[in-house]
Amino acid sequence: MATAHPFETLTDEYDNWFETNNEAYRAEQAALERILPDESPSADNHALEIGVGTGRFAAPLGLSIGLDPARSALERARNRGVDPVRGVAESLPFADGELDLALFVTVLCFVDDLEATLSEAHRVLGDDGTLAVAVLDRSSAVGRVYQEHKDESPFYADAEFLTGEAACRELERAGFVIEDRGQTVFEDPATLDSETTPFREGHGDGLFAVIRASPAP
Template identity: 65%
Template structure:
């Protein structure tokens, strides 16, 4: 099996957030606008990568199939767990909060991954899903040039309607939608952070949902 680019290019992936600090802070702000405050103790990020989002949000657990990024996540205070989104190594109903950050574009079966998230969440739990919106103006550019990136070449970017359909199929009710990054991420300054309700205009889209 060919190693994941997130395994072989961990430094390149992680450095993107420093180089594009304005975009990174906008993404953090969008997540913070819909996730519980504080995040509950029994919390998990699926596809945690290097812990860039789980760490600052105090998400305690992070699962990922790639080992090198998990080492970085541990350094950011996240307890790392090796595993895949479609078969989570957690008990039924054992978590209060679960998040995916741009991960659904990389899983083989999004509905299966979300159904697993539904399984491990307690009935009153919260799910937050962030994705790169293919239907947004910047998302259209990403889609056109995705084959040029080692990280996005195999990604299947979603639209807001597709993400909502996956959530509904997995047994979730969408409660809130926000979006950010309305211009080239490399040109975004921290002072220009803009988080708006809805979807369709911003590249980075976030949904909060609860189990039905």
């Protein structure tokens, strides 16, 4: 019998992390706000978070649609005002060029096929579309701790953490042009306060690395 995925069975534990680590969550949300296009997402421009989970990012960032394989997580996302779509990143149920904005938040480390995932994101974005990505950067000091202890976590045991630099290379290989990069969360998320969560350019020092890219012309 297949084992149920922890994001399906431990939804409360996942969602509560954002309450327990509120300063890290605020810093991550602020980093995504910095990296997203100047035009705010809206229900009119087909903005999708792929791997939306419980909607902790899509809802405050104004993304109207959220895709995830976990039913219980999608129910939370719906309660936060996100239109839920059940599916997987490797096979998106959207037409070619249908979306203006797609977002991955710490999802690429969980997908079964990274190449197919990025190919699908490229396919569903319009020529002027934007892809925003956040990864847990394993080259950062905190990321190295996550990597070392990932087998102790029900959520990260099967994760394949990327570096920010590797994520950029994979995006370029998939036909994207990197437009902007940044990072935040430079200490253990549990110890952060509002004075220790700056946003910096580049990658390599912050656990939470963000990237904005667009389909190559």
